[in-house]
Amino acid sequence: MPGEPEPPDDRSDPDGMAATLARRLGAIALDAAILMSALVTWYIVIAYAAWWLLALTRGQTPGKQVFGLAAVTPDGERFGWGQMFVREIFKLMTWGFTLGLGIVIDITLLALSDEPRTVADRVRNSTIVHTSALRS
Numbered sequence: 001m002p003g004e005p006e007p008p009d010d011r012s013d014p015d016g017m018a019a020t021l022a023r024r025l026g027a028i029a030l031d032a033a034i035l036m037s038a039l040v041t042w043y044i045v046i047a048y049a050a051w052w053l054l055a056l057t058r059g060q061t062p063g064k065q066v067f068g069l070a071a072v073t074p075d076g077e078r079f080g081w082g083q084m085f086v087r088e089i090f091k092l093m094t095w096g097f098t099l100g101l102g103i104v105i106d107i108t109l110l111a112l113s114d115e116p117r118t119v120a121d122r123v124r125n126s127t128i129v130h131t132s133a134l135r136s
Contacts, residue, residue, distance in 0.1 A: 078134060
């Protein structure tokens, strides 16, 4: 309305427009958290891809390689790509979807069963043997 005083224009005061220290620090912290989670996620994806490459090509996970073990068929043949893929996917599902309970079940089966095989071994009909027992 004519004759009313205009509200003060904050744009004329640069200090009035500046973000507060708390807001700036909050924005920096959020940006850093998003960036770090993205980097960690990609690191995990790359590491897991390497894990799969090792496991699928040799019939051994890295842990089995260190301890000289391999997954084999009932005939004693080393697992191939497809067999290891199914075995590792099933293991991933049972361990991941149960939030780690699958690991406890596997350890219990190994320790207490007459036939020391994990759930994945039973599903894929595999046995874990020392590599010295493998046929050439």
